[in-house]
Each structure stands twice: as C-alpha cells, then as structure tokens.
Amino acid sequence: KSSMAKPLGTSNFTLVLIIFLYLLTYCFHIHIVECQCQKTKRKASLFIFGDSFFDVGNNNYINTTTLDQANFNPYGETYFKFPTGRFSDGRLISDFIAEYAKLPLLPPFLHPASQHSYYNGANFASAGAGALVTTFQGSVIDMETQLKNFKKVKSWLRNKLGKGKSQNILSNAVYLFSIGSNDYLSLFVTNSSISISPQYQQMVVGNLTTIVQEIYKIGGRKFGFLNLGDLGCLPGLRMLNSSNKNGCLEKASNMAKLHNAELYNTLLKLEKQLEGFKYSLYDFNSSLRERIDHPSKYGLKEGKIACCGIGRFRGIHSCGGKRPVGHKFELCQNPNMHVFWDSYHLTETSYHQMAAEMWNGPSTFKSLFQC
Template sequence: MEEITRRTISSYFFFFLFLAGKTTGKFSHDNVTALFIFGDSFLDAGNNNYINTTTLDQANFPPYGQTFFGSPTGRFSDGRLISDFIAEYANLPLIPPFLEPRNSQKKLYGVNFASAGAGALVETFQGSVISLRTQLDHYKKVEKLWRRNFGKEESKKRISRAVYLISIGTNDYSSHFLTNQSLSISMSQHVDIVIGNLTTFLHEIYKIGGRKFGFLNVPDLGCFPALRILNSKNDSCLRDASRLAKMHNKALSNLLFKMHRQVKGFKFSLFDMNKSLRLRMQHPSKFGFKEGEEACCGIGKWRGVFSCGGKRIVKKYKLCENPNDYIFWDSLHLTQNTYNQFAKLIWNGGHLSDSLVVGPYNVNKLFQIP
C-alpha cells in the first residue's frame, strides 16, 4: 500500500524534466525557500487520495473542500489547511502532495508528504496510512533528485534553506480510544516511544541537511467531539486522551530546546495548538466563532460521529450553514477559519512568555534565514 504508484513514477519523470529545465534557463528558482510538509490530517493535502485505504482516512468527497476549492481535494476541512496559508504567506504556490501525478513544476517549491491517520509509530493505523517513516523515505527520493539535477552543492544549499513543517503524534494517542484498544504499556512509556521515533526522524532530516523546523503540538484530544462522545459518565472531555496530549507536548518542547542547544544550526518554531484551540473553545465569540464545541459536519451529540459526507460507516450526517461560525469542521478536524487563525499565529507569533508560538523563531523568521 505504501509503495509508490505507477502514476507517481510518471510524476518523477516530469519532475526530472522540470528540474533539468532550470539548467536551460526555463525556470528561475534561485531564491526560493522550499516548504516540506510531514505529518497527519492537519497537514495532508491529498496524499491519501492515491493509496489503498478506507474512507475513514480519506476526504476526497463532498462536502470537504466546499468553502475554498469548491470541490473535495483530500483535505480534512471545508477549505485550506495551515500549510496552505503558510505557503501563501511565504509567496509559494500551494504545495502539492508527493503522490499527486500532476503539478510537477510546483514541486520545485516543496512537497507535502503528510498522510491523514499517520503517526510517529509505524503501528498507528498500519496498512491504511503513510507512516512518518515512509514519509521520510519519500523525502529522500526527492532529495536524491535534487542532488542529481541541481548538483551536490546547490542542492545542499536548497535543503538547508528549506523549512520543514511537522504535525505528528495526534493519531499515536487518539487511535487507542477510537479503536477501543487499551495501552499495553504505561502512558509515559508510550509517550517516550513516540518522542523517540520523532527524534530519530529529526536527526535523519538534519543529517541530510535540514536545519529549520516548524512544529504543531498535539491539541487537546479529549475535547474533540469524536472522543468526547466516548465519555459515557458525563459531558466533560475524555480525561486520559487530554492527559496524553499534555504529556506529549511537554516532552516535545523539551526535545526541541535540547536539540537547539546541542545540535549545531538546529532552529525551530513550536506552535501551541493545544492552548490555542482550548482558548477558542472556551471563548468562541472572542475569536469570531458562534459555536465552540459542536462540529459543523457530522451527527449525534456535538456531531461527534465521524460521518461527514456519508461515505463512512455511519451514512447520516448534518451540515451547518456557515462553517466560518464553527471551530470544528467534522468530529476530528477543524474549519478553514480555525486553520487560518492558527496559521497567522504561527507566521507572526513572538516568543514572549504568554505567546502561543514558542522558540527562538516564528515561521516567518525561519523563511528569512538564508
């Protein structure tokens, strides 16, 4: 399932032609800072359209995409994602999915490797998604082509100048609740393994030449409609899911600051998606929303049943009139309006003690670093 399709191999051929065209003066990308995207459904621009999986991990049917694209693209939202807005702010085109056979010229500006449902653990929804490990393998194929066609030194400059945007971990924790499987180890041990895999991934990217990283931490999972309805005792958030997210985020922050101190040239920006989402859920009107808990698309209490589009296990669903009024698009994902607000924070956020962007840099500054 995770092997490259024949269409993708064809896209490699055209990708090669476009890269080769640079030497003839057809294209000028000398000052481009590329954007490479890894992770899960918060950033997947449609890679899961091209793999053998189920509709649980796909969003290539209406009403997904209705607000901006007018039709489904594979993005788990009514429109654009955080990565789409970041590309816009960086004066880049929409970054295409790695597996998409078209838009080869745009892949000169970066590639999106993210896969809805993916985790840092290979075991997370294994067989239905593109794991972080396989995303890394795909990135290595692109890096190899860059070396062949830009030359070793030029490719190295472009790789080090690129920004790497990452959202991973959510599925490593939520999957156990959504599939009703209990952890065979302690929570802290589980978090340690997830962070360990992410650490290995980062060191691999660094070894290839990556230096500038932007991260989203794990949101308050227990308060997502799909997990909240699992709490049979009361209407509060699912405590253990929220606890795992909190533990992960503390460990992630510790990892990034440690790498910043110990790994030469490692630069990062960390967006506190967890806190930012909670603030909006608690005070929706303050941020321009009318609804902070119920999803726009779905069915059941808080529309927490993952039925948006009628293509999944449960076919019935309701759809709100205006997604911009809602924080949640479906029971597990956010609206374009929410992603837009987050992207602005990620791009422009400072590093004061009360800021939602933590680290020496925001993503705007990462793009400015040569």
Template sequence: MHQVNYMAISTFFLIFTCALLVPFRPSTASFQHCPNRTALFIFGDSFFDTGNNNYINTTSFDQANFWPYGETYFNYPTGRFSDGRLIIDFIVIFIFLAEHAKLPMIRPYLQPRNEDWSKNYHGVNFASAGAGALTETFQGSVIDLKSQLGYYNVEAKRLKHRLNHDAAKDILTNAVYFFSIGTNDYTIRFLLNSTAMISFTRSQYVGMVIGNLTMVIQVNIRKGGRKFGFLNLGDLGCLPGLRILDTKSQDGCLEEASSLATLHNSVLAKSLSEIQMKLHGFKYFLYDFNRDLAQKVHQPSNYGLTESKKACCGTGSFNGIFSCGGKRLVKEFELCENPDEFIFWDSYHLTENVYRQMADHMWGGDQTGKSTLKSFFQ
C-alpha cells in the same frame, strides 16, 4: 483497514498544504531555483495532508475526497479534511508574500507531476491523514512517518541527480521542515479499543512517539536541514469525536485523552530544547496549537465564533459520530449552513475560518523556541 467503532474514526487532525513534486528526469537544463527562496518539506497527518491519501489504497475513514469536504473555498473535495483550506495553505501564502514570490502550485507528494517539476522548486508535502509517529498506528492504511521519511530520502536523491550536489544541498539546507504528528498515536487507543498502549506506561509510550519523531529530525539534519517547525497536539479529549465517549467529566471532555496530549506536549518541548543545545545550527519554532484551540473552545465569541463543541458536519451528540459526507460506516449526517461560525468542521477537524485565524497567530509569533516562523523567511 481498521475495525472502527461506529462513533469513531481512524483519522484525526487536519492537514497541511505544501507540496510540489513531480517525476524526475536526469537533466539540469530546466532547473530554476532562486537562492533567496525557501523550500518546504512537510511531514504529518490529516492536519497537513493536502491529498496524498487520494492516491493510496485505504478507506473513506482516511480520505476526504467527497462532498461536502472542500465546499467553502474550493467548491469541490481536494482531500483536505476541512470545508476549505488548512493552516499550511495560509502559511504558504504568507511565506511567498514575504519573499515577494509568485505563489507556487502546491501538490502532495503522490499527486502526478509535470515534466518540468524542477522549475521554481518549492518543496513537497509528504503528510498522510491517519499517520502516526509509530509505524503500527493504522498500519497498512496510511503513510506512517517512517515511510514519509523514505519519500523524503527519495526526493533528496532526485534533487541531487537532477542538479549538481551543491545546488541540491543548498535547497535541503535552506528549507524549512514542518511537522504535525502524534495525534493518531493516541486517539487510536480510544477509537479502535486498541491495545497499543497496554504493554507500556504512559511515559514509555509517549517516549516512543517522541523518539520516532526525533529520529526523523536527525535524518533531516544529516541531509542538511537546519530550520524546523512543529505544532503540538490540541486538547484531544475535547474533540467532538472523543467528547461523545466521555461519561464522567462535567465539561464533557475525555480527560484521559486530554492528559495524554498534555504529556506529549511537555516531552516534545523538552526534546526540542535538548536537540537545540546539542546540535549547532538547529533552529526551530514550536506553535502552541493546544493553547490556541483551547482559547477558542472556551471563549468562542472572542474569535467571532458561536459554536465551540458541536461539529458542523456529522451526527449524534456534538455531531461527534464521524459520518460527514455519508461515505463512512454511518451514512446519516447533518451539515450546518455557516461553517465560519463553528470551530470544528467534522468530528476531528477544524473549519477553514479557524485555520485562517491560527495561521495568523502562527505566523505572527505565538510560539516557543528561539526562532519564529516569520524569521525563517526574512
């Protein structure tokens, strides 16, 4: 895979947890789908990946299937880059409580599936830790956004084969499409000393990242998608894994990485607004993950937190060396006793406690766009 600098990692943000998928059988007899129940299709990186990378040929830099990952909630590693659940896990709970439905079994797309996968169909999670909007980002080690779209196209065909055309179209049209992508397209420059941006201006590079994302959105729309949810990027320079690379700023954040995230978020917001003006029926919400994380970093006590810069698991300054679990290049690592007091679980990802708080904000309306997440399920 990638040649990794000992202080860095190939993946960043967390993961999502929505997925339910299984091999198809050409039969419609077992399909059950409540017309009032909304399916979820999840695209993204480690912020949303609930275990797809457990099933691909990659390295431990892009996997979290070893202790102490998962120690807080699951008591075993699931592939989620956290001590427990992710934002999407909590969002799924909110959704199915809102719809008075039984909480579905949520599986990553690549996880082996049961024969009766079409019963009570709820959607699928395509996200892959380390993935970027650009195919070249950690190429060969992750499921990039274009490949995730390919999986989605296969899934749409499976639904149409299993069901009649109208029933499949109903699912695809009423589904909510979630995205968390872009972080790795920028962090790769700092983590691997990549030359990915050297031939482009910052604006050109950000334009390519957003362009690839909007291409996927347009394909989803052609398949019938109308409701979309997005997370913007956090302050990349303040992640423990990038803080350790800073030698200039007073607050310890890597300014160049932070400014790229700011530019990306600005272009993303503008692009989504433009799509909404051009395409009738396109509805979206954009969760300001950047602001939510910044508020916790700068005023942790307001959120019941005590440590806002140092990761719970890792080594080096801020525990910013990506060694959590001892399975990566650096074997030594520290592990805190109470992850709930920390913002960061490892060098690049957050704790379950912080994800839970963010999910509350996300569900409750801390977002932009003419729609709210909750409104998609009412």
C-alpha cells in the same frame, strides 16, 4: 577668557575619523549583504510531514478506507468548491503558511505531476499517520515512508540541479511537522488495552526525533512543529465522556499534555546537541482550547459542536456519508462560525486564524523563512 571653542587635538580628530570610517564601512557592508541576500537567495522551500492536519490529498492515491480519506463532498466546499482530500471545508494551516512564505499551494507528493513543484518543496503528510509505524498500519503513509519519499525528492533535486544547488535548497528549506495525535486517538478508536505510561509518550516523541535527526543529517536546519491539540475536547472524543455530558474526555487531554511536555523538552535538547538547528514550536493546544472555550473572542459562535457529522457534538465521523460508521450526517449552514469542521478536524476559518498566529506570533515561525 576667550569664548571660542578649542580646536580638536590631532589624536581626538584621528579617533573620530576612525569611528566615522568604521561606521561607514559597517553600514556599507550591511547594505551589500542585504543586496546580495535579495539577489541570490531564492525563497526558502517548504517540506511538510504529518497527518490529516496537513494532508492535502496523498491518501487519495493509496489503497485505504474512507475513514482516512476526504475526497468526497462536502469536504472542500468553502474554498475549493470541490473535495481535494483535505480534512476541512477549505485550506489547512500548511496551505496558509505556504501562502505567507510566498510559495504556491504544494500538491500532494503522490500526485503524478507533483515533481514540477519540488523546487518549492513537497507535502508528504498522510491522514491517520502517527509517529509510530504501527498506528493505523496498512491504511496510511507512515512517517518512515514519508521520510523515504523526502529522500526521493532529494535525489530528484540533485539529478536536476547538481550537488551544490540542491544542497543549498535543502539546507535553506523549512521542515514542518504535525504528528502524534493519531498515536493516542487510535487507542480510543480501536478500544486498545494499552495502558498509557510516560514510556509511550517517550516512544512517540522518540520516533519523531529520529526522523528530525535524519533530515538534519541530510542538511535540514530549520524546523517547525505543532504540538498536539486538546484531544479530549475533539467532538469525536468528547462524545465518549459518559461521566460529564459536556466535559472533555480528560484521559485523552492528559495524554496530549504529557506528549507536549516531552516534545518541548526534546526540542530544547536537540537545539543544544545539533549545531545550527533552529526550530519554532506553535502551541496548537492552547490556541485550540481558547477557541473551544471562548469562540466569540475569535468571531465564532460554536466551539464544541462540529459543523459536519451526527450524534452528540456531531462527534460520529460520518461527514459525507461515505464512511463505515454510517451514511447519515448533518451539515451546518455556516462553517465560518464553527471551530470544528468534522469530528476531529477544524474549519478553514480556524486554520486561517491559527496560521496567522503561528506566522506572526511568539513562535517566531516567520523568522525561519527570512533571509
């Protein structure tokens, strides 16, 4: 028998040729798409909504009290070296997300020169705001007003760029939310008699859902959310726990859990109902609790006591000495070693770590910005 290989039959050769040409065409198509993507696609813009976790100074420009402002020392001391209005010693999660997305730090929407950055996005967040209009009403920029401000940016972009290009920016943009904490915190701060029922959580999440659906109607498709932190473990609420000196205030922690379950289920529903709706939900609650319980795992030393404030856990919100709760406050030497900056907010170090987790972790936030 001959050991020579048999020549390919005509039909086999044709099949191989077809497969080869298909693969070549497919790879070429992918390459072309990638090239076009890199050439024509500008960076995705970032529109930020919410409360003091994201407020970069909008409350500097409204008639409110110092309880909802952070435009005095020692706020901002670590990074900016002066107070910007951020409730931290430095940058916030939203600042780091902008940096990772290769965008500049977005100024507060109410800053007189903010329109120069509308092509990159805008920050509408207001310290003290909740999903409910009634939360700290009159002292904050509520979510409905934040939505109105977004619509002003939409009109500005349309006037500058025309309908097509402006719509392209809005549909390619990412919409980031941190909202809800104040709807529950306000009940403790104001000694409200409202008994918390599942209906209350549904109302809070329902109001957020309405805002999201409005943005979807305008063209928004990509959304990012932080769920609520463990509210009862914030120094400002932990200090209220009289039954367990070192324990978290369980009633507040349970409210956050119920809210987060409602938010999780609502987002799953929206994904099914709204065509093209994409979202990323960062588990801020677990991330914060991890650092509170095991600070050393994250290069930190103190998980319960705030860096700035006074009283048990430095839970009295007197940081800076400009608030009606009192002029006395203590300030730690090294904020980088603390989870909490003041009674309710975190240090830049904590925010930086969390933003990195959010960007690279299982919440797939980075993918919202990808081409």
